Amino acid sequence: GAVVSQHPSRVICKSGTSVKIECRSLDFQATTMFWYRQFPKQSLMLMATSNEGSKATYEQGVEKDKFLINHASLTLSTLTVTSAHPEDSSFYICSVSRDRIYEQYFGPGTRLTVT
Amino acid sequence: QQQVKQSPQSLIVQKGGISIINCAYENTAFDYFPWYQQFPGKGPALLIAIRPDVSEKKEGRFTISFNKSAKQFSLHIMDSQPGDSATYFCAASNRGQGAQKLVFGQGTRLTINP
Numbered sequence: 001g002a003v004v005s006q007h008p009s010r011v012i013c014k015s016g017t018s019v020k021i022e023c024r025s026l027d028f029q030a031t032t033m034f035w036y037r038q039f040p041k042q043s044l045m046l047m048a049t050s051n052e053g054s055k056a057t058y059e060q061g062v063e064k065d066k067f068l069i070n071h072a073s074l075t076l077s078t079l080t081v082t083s084a085h086p087e088d089s090s091f092y093i094c095s096v097s098r099d100r101i102y103e104q105y106f107g108p109g110t111r112l113t114v115t
Numbered sequence: 116q117q118q119v120k121q122s123p124q125s126l127i128v129q130k131g132g133i134s135i136i137n138c139a140y141e142n143t144a145f146d147y148f149p150w151y152q153q154f155p156g157k158g159p160a161l162l163i164a165i166r167p168d169v170s171e172k173k174e175g176r177f178t179i180s181f182n183k184s185a186k187q188f189s190l191h192i193m194d195s196q197p198g199d200s201a202t203y204f205c206a207a208s209n210r211g212q213g214a215q216k217l218v219f220g221q222g223t224r225l226t227i228n229p
Contacts, residue, residue, distance in 0.1 A: 004158075034216070034217075041222075043204060043220065043221050044219050046217070095158075103149070103164065109157065109158045111156070
């Protein structure tokens with residue numbers, strides 16, 4: 001499998017502030033990265049798909065101006081939660097993949113708590 | 116049509132028993148069916164995956180059975196161990212160029228009693 005890291009693993013922020021989460025693909029060049037959120041005891045909900053060097057494609061109902069995604073290189077994608085509110089508190093997980101393979105490999109997740 | 120339905124929602128199995136989790140899908144364009152294992156507070160880990168050209172795939176104690184005509188696939192965990200206690204997600208994706216989006220099932224919380 002592939003090794004994926006996320007930073008930070010946990011973050012607590014005040015309502016109204018912005019938080020950036022990094023996702024790094026450590027052992028292969030990821031042409032595509034995905035961002036998910038997961039509420040307790042629920043399945044993973046895809047937020048957006050990002051390809052290196054191009055704008056992210058957001059799923060229906062996900063506010064692109066609130067959840068800013070930058071896929072800066074083949075090994076790094078960032079998710080910025082802008083003007084966070086308590087309802088944005090969740091577990092955010094990225095995954096990586098690349099062209100012509102089916103597998104997606106997930107990061108360890110970031111627990112965001114907005115107070 | 117993009118849904119993947121997973122059952123049961125929770126499952127309790129005795130140590131040494133067989134754990135069976137089932138998934139069903141509607142979209143016949145799906146051509147890749149992975150299973151993920153997730154421990155509390157961790158990201159999902161790819162466990163095993165199958166493509167529709169085979170009816171079964173086995174890796175160690177984990178087996179996927181695939182029934183293309185019924186549009187169903189299942190995960191069997193043989194000789195279940197307490198360390199297998201986790202949440203399991205089935206998923207499916209479409210063929211095509213580039214990485215494809217996964218559609219996840221609702222998850223099954225598996226508990227293996229010692």
